[in-house]
Amino acid sequence: MAERAWTSKDALDWTADYLARKGDDHPRRSGEWLLSAATGLSRVELYAFHDRPLSPEERAVFRASIERRAAGEPLQYVTGEMPFRHLVLRVERGVFIPRPETEMLVDVAIDAIKALDAPLVIDVCTGSGAVAVSVAYEVPSARVTATDVSGPAVEAARRNTLYAGVDDRVQVLQGSLFEPVSRELLGTVDTVVSNPPYIPTEAVRALPEEILAFEPMAALDGGVDGLDVARVIATGACQWLKPGGTLAMEVDETRAQAMAVEMAADYECIEVRKDLTGRDRIVVGKKREARQP
Numbered sequence: 001m002a003e004r005a006w007t008s009k010d011a012l013d014w015t016a017d018y019l020a021r022k023g024d025d026h027p028r029r030s031g032e033w034l035l036s037a038a039t040g041l042s043r044v045e046l047y048a049f050h051d052r053p054l055s056p057e058e059r060a061v062f063r064a065s066i067e068r069r070a071a072g073e074p075l076q077y078v079t080g081e082m083p084f085r086h087l088v089l090r091v092e093r094g095v096f097i098p099r100p101e102t103e104m105l106v107d108v109a110i111d112a113i114k115a116l117d118a119p120l121v122i123d124v125c126t127g128s129g130a131v132a133v134s135v136a137y138e139v140p141s142a143r144v145t146a147t148d149v150s151g152p153a154v155e156a157a158r159r160n161t162l163y164a165g166v167d168d169r170v171q172v173l174q175g176s177l178f179e180p181v182s183r184e185l186l187g188t189v190d191t192v193v194s195n196p197p198y199i200p201t202e203a204v205r206a207l208p209e210e211i212l213a214f215e216p217m218a219a220l221d222g223g224v225d226g227l228d229v230a231r232v233i234a235t236g237a238c239q240w241l242k243p244g245g246t247l248a249m250e251v252d253e254t255r256a257q258a259m260a261v262e263m264a265a266d267y268e269c270i271e272v273r274k275d276l277t278g279r280d281r282i283v284v285g286k287k288r289e290a291r292q293p
Contacts, residue, residue, distance in 0.1 A: 011059075022070040105249075136164070145185070
């Protein structure tokens with residue numbers, strides 16, 4: 001007797017139970033994402049056409065993805081996609097997965113440049129390009145230079161500029177922090193934005209295994225107090241920003257106030273903004289105007 005065809009409902013019901021037993025905190029949602037990726041249907045369509053049978057090819061792809069997720073691989077790596085603001089970014093192993101709180105960093109950058117004509121932005125530690133691509137997508141007059149030391153991150157960011165249709169306004173360069181940026185931009189940049197590695201080393205060890213086993217450690221570990229990279233960025237940004245230009249960085253919730261204090265020598269109008277959970281998350285400051293002799 002031929003095996004009964006699985007419907008979308010069968011697949012989701014089985015997956016929710018299976019992934020729950022494997023320790024997935026959100027098994028139903030994971031099943032929806034994976035089945036959507038396997039079938040090309042939206043999550044809404046999966047329920048609208050719940051009695052639609054899966055083809056043998058869809059079922060094979062779905063089962064393979066379920067096993068990857070059951071082994072602890074992040075959902076974003078399994079599907080190769082990550083919704084971020086108005087875009088769906090492509091992500092893969094070796095590239096840091098953007099978090100929802102980083103969407104706030106984009107808000108800060110956009111607020112700083114939206115009233116300017118042809119603003120210039122540098123995004124340091126761009127990773128998948130989430131911030132750089134979003135800023136360019138939402139502010140069509142902006143030109144963005146994005147940097148990352150990681151080859152896989154640079155390739156992912158370049159692909160995302162193409163998918164979002166902003167590759168003509170976002171330049172992605174490989175190198176450490178500001179090192180690959182054209183020196184022609186010195187003193188001309190309106191905003192420097194960054195989501196650097198910022199988790200204190202001791203706290204990194206306590207991260208969930210799903211993160212430790214799959215995400216790049218270099219994108220997570222910010223040194224003993226989590227501010228090693230942020231300090232270098234804050235100092236370096238002064239060379240690239242025009243007077244009154246904005247620096248915005250995402251930092252660890254326990255280090256935001258300390259970072260704000262350290263920035264006071266070179267920046268003014270410094271503030272710490274909270275994320276949607278009420279935690280200190282974004283440090284913002286404006287480069288001090290040049291003092292008159």
